[in-house]
Amino acid sequence: MDNAGSINEKQKKNLTGAYPKIAKQTKLLNTLVIFAFIYTMYLAKSLLIPLFFSAFIALLLSPLVAIARKVYVPRTISAGALIVLLVAPFTLLSVQLAEPAERWLHSLPKIAAEITEEIEEISSSIDAFTTPPPPPETEPEERESSIFDWFGDKDEPDTPVTQSDKTNSVTDKIKQTGIDMGLTLFSSAPFLLAQILGCVVLIFFLLVFGPNLFHVFIRDFPVVTDKRRALVLVDQIQRELSSYIVTISIINTCLGLATAGAFHYFGIEDALLWGALVALMNFVPYLGGVASCVVLLVVGLVQFGLTSSLFLPAGVFLILNITESQLITPAVLGRSMQLNPLIIIIWIAITGWLWGVIGVLLAVPILMCVKIILANLGVFNHWIRLIESK
Incomplete structure (x- = not known):
């Protein structure tokens, strides 16, 4: 009996010592699976x-x-x-x-x-005010000739690089x-x-x-295994995701039409083109609005030159975009459809790195789909709270 007891104790010790090793192997395997999944998503884009x-x-x-x-x-x-x-x-x-x-x-x-x-x-005019005048030119001193000058080339004066050349x-x-x-x-x-x-x-x-x-x-x-629950789950995912995509599409279309109408009123050329551009780029939260402002600054610079009017296209869009993002979209979508801005930007960076421009456009719908699936399955509630946190 003593031998049997000692064997059981040894087995327990061996099993206890094997648990940390198995846990480390499991974590390593999970990490490798994640990296393999990311590589597959990139390779099969x-x-x-x-x-x-x-x-x-x-x-x-x-x-x-x-x-x-x-x-x-x-x-x-x-x-x-x-x-x-x-x-x-x-x-x-x-x-x-x-x-x-x-x-x-x-x-x-x-x-x-x-x-x-x-x-x-502009840079040349600023340099003209800030740079002190050059000293008066002096005659170059004649260098004494030496016998060693016969065996080498004379130094040629450097040709100055002018501002126009640059x-x-x-x-x-x-x-x-x-x-x-x-x-x-x-x-x-x-x-x-x-x-x-x-x-x-x-x-x-x-x-x-x-x-x-x-x-x-x-x-x-x-x-x-649970066929009825699977049908209910897919139906709910379809309804919520469809509601989200349709709502965002309507809001962005209205933003594009409002931008095009305002540009036409102020006499900005190609108003319909810029309205369609901002509507498309607004599918990318935060970053799309910033990119639209940069493009519209260039548009204003081309049409109005270096005057105060160059800020007109970007300023008009900025007012409309702030109204849409801070008032209309939160009121229409509600709390259940809101996402953390930092999570959105990180996710956009990941999908943009994986799939390029199309990945940036699909980033938020994919994140919403993941959130809806996790919420309906009742798993990873801590991740759902992290995605929705404000």
């Missing part, structure tokens, strides 16, 4: 971006397809009609904005050169940068159009065949 974008649009439109199905309208017809209604306004808007957008793209190098020249003129060099570099940006945009246009066409086709098939596939998965796959 050309596949995942259309999938996520199409899934969000399908979530928005699927309730309308379900309503049409109840009145005996086939899914194919209702899905096709919804896609036409969705694509047609954006197509017409793109046609209207193509000419001013192309004009601004072609004039970017010239605008950059003009801004550089203005800055150089300006021309900077201007040429900026022009080249603008040309490179234009070439990059034109070269990536076919790939972008192909992705857009793929998204449209994928949205159509998700609307037509997605619900049946989902119900078969819930009914027949053994991985889903």
Whole structure:
């Protein structure tokens, strides 16, 4: 019995000593899984971006397809009609904005050169007031000749680099940068159009065949144990996420229309283009508004020059943006849809690093989707409180 007791004690000690080792291995494995997941998201971005974008649009439109199905309208017809209604306004808007957008793209190098020249003129005028006058020129002293001068070249006087040479060099570099940006945009246009066409086709098939596939998965796959709860969960996620995306889209559209109307009233050129731009960039909270202000400062500088009126476009948008972000959006969305600003910026930085510009635009909808899923599953409540904290 004593031997058996001693063996049990040894086993307990071995198990007790093995627990910390197992815990460390588990943490290391979890860390490796997280890094592998991040690497996969980065590597497969050309596949995942259309999938996520199409899934969000399908979530928005699927309730309308379900309503049409109840009145005996086939899914194919209702899905096709919804896609036409969705694509047609954006197509017409793109046609209207193509000419001013192309004009601004072609004039970017010239605008950059003009801004550089203005800055150089201001800098030269400031230097003229602050730099003391040069001392009077004196005759160069003649150097005594030496026998060693016969074996070497005489020092040539350095050619001074003038301010105009520096300006021309900077201007040429900026022009080249603008040309490179234009070439990059034109070269990536076919790939972008192909992705857009793929998204449209994928949205159509998700609307037509997605619900049946989902119900078969819930009914027949053994991985889903609580089928009723899964259906309720997906329905609630769909309703809340659709409500959020539709609300934000309406608010940003109204902001863009208000900006375009105000710009037209004050005589700012290409008002519709800048209204569409700020509406699109406002899908990126905080950072989108800052970027819009910077763009509109350049617009004011190009149209009005170095006068007080250059702040007019950015000032008008800033007033509208503050009204929207501080009064309208919190009142419409309510407390349950609010997110911590610092969490949003960190998440935008992560998704932008992973997926570029499209990742920045999809950052907040993805974060909202994660928050809704965690809240409905009743897990990680501390993370939900962190995301919602103010």
